[in-house]
Amino acid sequence: MKKDGHTHTRLSHHGSQEPLDLYLERAIELGFTDYVVTEHAPLPESFLATYAGPRSQDDDSAMLASELVAYKEEVARVKEKYGEKIRIHQGFEVDYLPGYEAETQAFLQENADWIDEIVLSVHFLENDYGLIGPIDYDPDQLKRFFQRDYRIRRPYLTST
Structure with a gap:
């Protein structure tokens, strides 16, 4: 099996506007046997009502x-x-x-008969103000809302 397990469509407003056909034709040409289309699920309305990031990001983060x-x-x-x-x-x-989590679970249950696969991602975290904000929008937003250090620490690594 040769599989692409994470692909978006033009409804991913932050991505390519190329037709899905082009991706599939290329995958076939490259000998892929399986292809998964996993568009960003709509964000919960209750989340959007309290969203702390730039307003353009709520439209760019997921399909409507x-x-x-x-x-x-x-x-x-x-x-x-x-x-x-x-x-x-x-x-x-x-x-x-x-x-x-309850809103996400409800969405997934409403669409359970249609879903083959799910990709779980983290694009938002609680920021220094206790609000959920985008972590991968742009460096200025990250500096503005996240002063905490989110780098991965590996305490088991030591320098010699």
């Missing part, structure tokens, strides 16, 4: 709830078109949002 039907239709279209050449799996990239 109003785009969910279009996403499912796009995946169905490419499965029909390319399904005999490559196994296409469908799912979501879901952000871990501390305090919003």
